[in-house]
Amino acid sequence: MNKTLSIRDLKKINHLPLNTIINGDCEKILSNNSTFPDSKIDLIVTSPPYADRRKKTYGGIEPEKYIKWFLTKSEQFYRILKPEGTFILNLKEKASNGERDTYVIELILELKKQGWLWTEEFIWHKKNCFPGKWPNRFRNAWEPFFQFNKQKEFKMYQEEVMIPIGEWAENRLTNISEKDEIRTKSKSKSGFGRNVANWKNRKEVYPSNVLHLPTECSNRNHSAVFPTSIPDWFIRLFTKSGDVVLDPFLGSGTTALAAKKLKRNYIGIDIKKEYCELSKNNLEKKGR
Numbered sequence: 001m002n003k004t005l006s007i008r009d010l011k012k013i014n015h016l017p018l019n020t021i022i023n024g025d026c027e028k029i030l031s032n033n034s035t036f037p038d039s040k041i042d043l044i045v046t047s048p049p050y051a052d053r054r055k056k057t058y059g060g061i062e063p064e065k066y067i068k069w070f071l072t073k074s075e076q077f078y079r080i081l082k083p084e085g086t087f088i089l090n091l092k093e094k095a096s097n098g099e100r101d102t103y104v105i106e107l108i109l110e111l112k113k114q115g116w117l118w119t120e121e122f123i124w125h126k127k128n129c130f131p132g133k134w135p136n137r138f139r140n141a142w143e144p145f146f147q148f149n150k151q152k153e154f155k156m157y158q159e160e161v162m163i164p165i166g167e168w169a170e171n172r173l174t175n176i177s178e179k180d181e182i183r184t185k186s187k188s189k190s191g192f193g194r195n196v197a198n199w200k201n202r203k204e205v206y207p208s209n210v211l212h213l214p215t216e217c218s219n220r221n222h223s224a225v226f227p228t229s230i231p232d233w234f235i236r237l238f239t240k241s242g243d244v245v246l247d248p249f250l251g252s253g254t255t256a257l258a259a260k261k262l263k264r265n266y267i268g269i270d271i272k273k274e275y276c277e278l279s280k281n282n283l284e285k286k287g288r
Contacts, residue, residue, distance in 0.1 A: 003017075003019070003020045003021065003149045003278050004020070004021045004022075004023060004276050005017060005021070005022045005023070006022070006024060006184050007022075007023075007024040007029060007186045010022065010032055010035050011027065011032075013034075013035050014034045014035065015035065015096055015187065016035065016036065016037070016244070016267075017035055017267060017283075018096070018244065018259075018265040018266075018267065019265055019266055019267075020255065020267060020268075020278055021076070021250065021253070021268045021270070021274075021276050021279050021283075022267070022269045022270075023269075023270065023271070023272075023273050023276040024269065024271060025134075026062060026073055026076075026248035026269040026271070026275070027072055027073045027076060027270050029083075029269055030073075030075055030076035030077070030079075030080060030248065032265075034268070036076075036080050036181050037080070038079055038080065039079075039081065039082045039083060040080055040244065041080045041081050041085060041243050041244050041245075041267075042082055042085050042086075042155070042238070042243035042245065042264075043057070043084070043085060043086050043087075043088070043234065043235060043238045043239050043243065043244075043246070044077055044081060044085070044087040044088065044245075044247070044248070045088045045183060045231045045234050045235070045244045045245065045246075045247055045255050046088070046089065046090065046246075046249045046255070047089075047090035047091070047249060048070065048089075048091065048248075048250070049061065049095065049250045050091060050092060051063040051066045051094060051101065051103050052178065054102060058086075058235065060143055063094075063101050063103040064103075066103045066107065067103060067106055067107050067110050070107060070113060071107075071110055071111075073114070073248065074087075074111060074114060075114065076258050077248070078114060078115060078116065078150065080226050080246075081150060083150050083151055083156045084151070084153065084154050085149075085150070085154065085238075086147060086148070086149055086150065086154055086155070086156075086234075086238045087147070087148040087149070088122075088145055088146070088147055088148075088180055088234050088238075089145065089146045089148065090144070090145050090146075090226065090230075091104055091107070091144070091146065092104065092140075092143050092144060093201075094103070095137065098136065104144075105259065105286050109176060110149060110186060114120070115149070115150065116148040116149070116150070117148060117149045117150070117152065118146065119147050119148065119152075119154075120146075120147040120209060121144055121146055121147065121209065122144070122145040122146075122147065122209045122210070122211060123142050123145075123209065123210045123211065123214070124142060124143045124144075124145075124211050124213060124226070124230060125141060125142050125143060125211065125212045125213070126141050126142060126143070126211055126213070126214070126215050127213065127214045127215075128214045128215055129141045129215065133283065135230045136226065145211075145230075145234075151168045154238075155238060155240075156237060157236070157237060157238070157239075157240065158206055158237070160236040160237060161206075161207055161233055161236055161237050162204040162205060162206055162207070163205060163206075163207050164203065164204060164205075165203060165204060165205045166205075189255055211230065211233060213227055213229050213230060213233075214227065215227060226254060227254075228254050228257055228258050230254075231245075231247075231254055231255040231258040231259070232258040232261070232262065235255075235259055235262050235264060236257055236262065239247075239262075239263065239287060241262070241263045242263070242264065242265065243264050243265065244264070244265045244266075244267065245259040245264050245266050245267070246266075246267045246268075246269075247267075247268050247269070248269045249269070249270065250268035250269055250270040250275065250276070250279050251270060251279070252275065252278050252279060252282060253275075253276055253278065253279025253280070253282045253283055254267060255268065256268040256277075256279060256283060257283055257286055259283055260283060
């Protein structure tokens, strides 16, 4: 059964509250060492409110205050994440007064000072984004997902997110030349180099760091919902069955729903009580 807890409820618990939704400020909740001991979380996937956004629901943190606001929370993320775990952050800068804001870039630099390694950046290409017209720019059709780790060696299961090799292989790999058979070692030590013959008889290949996924429009009760396929992809890439996935800004419960379907333990936190109830309902209706 999906449980919803308050900060008061947590005071009675002295263990990690698995498979629960918690209503409250994530910083205060995670700072409770008895319920959230050091190095217990395998993966954090979250999309916090962007600067100056969602003012009616989350208050709309100003860009110049955003970094200070976030760093006290990411300090707790760092503490509770396992050494081999991963933190995925979805955050995009806004445009104002004719230029892009720099708060996301500044936050990344401050996170590095906090001890995080900025190991990768993924791009979510919104295949069906809303059309629009602006005088000095085009519509936003992508969002970044930043990957942070505590150490260079972290858990990653690349085979779990492999994709079909594609139609290009039917012609390109039919007639392999002598040059194609020559082994040229890759400078990145990937093992393939320019030896095209390595791809013969392969049905699947590793994806790029660009995720081509449509948006979801079915959930109209939350102002910023990303598709379940996004946390699903990261959960498969960075965790195994039974691992613990945390979303400290849960929203409509997308991350928890993906984790439950993949047989991972989830913990979701949101400061808005109505979103906690929405997440609970979504888990009960869709998480089967």
